[in-house]
Amino acid sequence: MKRVLFVDDDENLLNGLKHMLHRMRSSWHMSFATGGEQALLLMEAEQGFDVVVSDLHMPGMQGAEFLGKVCEKSPEMIRIVLSANLGAESLIEAANVAHQILAKPCDPDHLRNILARAFTLCERMKNSTVKTTLMRMGTLPSVPVLYWRIMEEINSPEPSLERVAQIISKDPGMTAKVLKLVNTHTAHKDRVSNVMYATHMLGLENLKSFVLMAELFENVKEDELSEGFDLDELWEHGLTVGEYARCIAEFETTNRPIIDDSYTAGLLHDIGLLILASKLPAEFDEVLAHARDHGSTLIQAEKKVLGVTHAEIGAYLLDLWGLADDIVKGISHHFFPSGDPDEMYTFEEEESFTPLTAVHVANYFCEEEAATEDYGKAELDMVYLEGLKLGDHVGHWWDLCRIA
Ligand SMILES: [Fe+2]
Secondary structure, three states, rough: EEEEEEEOOOHHHHHHHHHHHHHHOOOOEEEEEEEEEHHHHHHHHOOOOOOEOOOOOOOOHHHHHHHHHOOOOHHOEEEEEEEEOOOHHHHHHHHHHHHEEEEEEHHHHHOOOOOHHHHHHHHHHOOOOOOHHHHOHHHHHHHHHHHHHHHHHHHHOOHHHHHHHHHOOOOOOOOOOOHHHEEEEEEEEEEEHHHHHHHHHHHHHHHHHHHHHHHHHHOOOOOHOOOOOHHHHHHHHHHHHHHHHHHHHHHOOOOHHHHHHHHHHHHHHHHHOOOHHHHHHHHHHHHHHHHHHHOHHHHHHHHHHOOOHHHHHHHHHHHHHHOOOOHHHHHHHHOOOOOOOOOOOOOOOOOOOOOOHHHHHHHHHHHHHHHHOOOOOOOOHHHHHOOOHHHHHHHHHHHHHHHH
């Protein structure tokens, strides 16, 4: 049975949660603690909690301190913050220790879905060699702060582009990156030097994905990276795949979420490489050497050496942070959409164009153009594309991406 621990100093709230989640009692074991100290005692007495949901503002031990201790004691537990008054400062505190941040009051269905998804993630981890790899990395990275501040604004009752631009302007590094993006990777002719205008051009969805990618790169310490790893190259590759995926998606559909998710999945499809190269540099060098010596693709070498691929690790992390299923799938299967039965993520066969289609093709185009001979190249999964009756679109997609 799945186990979750709720921590809040407000007993009424805990009773409310009990009531709200009553019908899950047969499949979830739920425990409740009225503070960090009590919760830690409970964790010692009853081990095996999968998920913890904690308030931030509590008398005695504060939520961030409590979650920090959880992270030390049980790094495999999924940590969710459920708190009111998430101002800029508390959000930073929360983001340092949490995999997900929810604002009170939380819609019951939303909370149930988040918990169900967290339990599925625990299950994926238990059933696969990915657990050993992720555990060797220490704790799973928590959510990048700026990304969550933008998410908070987007999820507010009246999201404002202007406030998002203000959040970004306060961070000079991010401002420079956003301006560079609009000036180099969009078809805009005049130079853009205003964040508000840049925000408008990119749109909230694309901007938030770009900020997530930029923060993940920023958090990497270059001197800890695997020697064979080129950070700039991965950054450029992500931007180009995102751009190509968006182009392909815009040609195939007018459905905005599919187009936006294609861009996001394209940007972030190789984020697992960044995690591997920074958290397990020695093992990653081994992967690179294996790929070079055997002429295999990175994915094949990762499976051989680590038992898990960068695609799976990236997908897992974004799944943990609550990104859309289509994005997770676009990442987990980007190199081989038909899928293998032994993968960490398995999905129903697709019947139409999705972000996965866009990312798979965009990544292939990009690798074809890059012409590096270090590792075996990506291949187009024609069986998958023919199954979607899109095999004959490839030539046109190429033309579109070449002029993008
Ligand atoms: Fe890639």
